[in-house]
Amino acid sequence: MPATKMILKCGECNRENYYVSKNRQNNPDKLKLKKYCKFCRKHIMHEETRLKK
Numbered sequence: 001m002p003a004t005k006m007i008l009k010c011g012e013c014n015r016e017n018y019y020v021s022k023n024r025q026n027n028p029d030k031l032k033l034k035k036y037c038k039f040c041r042k043h044i045m046h047e048e049t050r051l052k053k
């Protein structure tokens with residue numbers, strides 16, 4: 001099963017800061033990670049968005 005490419009979006013400024021790949025069968029839940037946003041210059045919860053084809 002190939003991994004799907006996902007984008008992690010900053011919850012505050014909505015910028016797409018991180019690209020991750022995950023296996024949707026192993027991880028069906030929506031990813032939420034606290035990551036540093038260089039635009040907000042602090043750690044924000046980032047949520048996954050699916051990469052558009």
Ligand SMILES: [Zn+2]
Pocket residue numbers: 010011012013014015037038039040041044
């Ligand atoms: Zn941000």
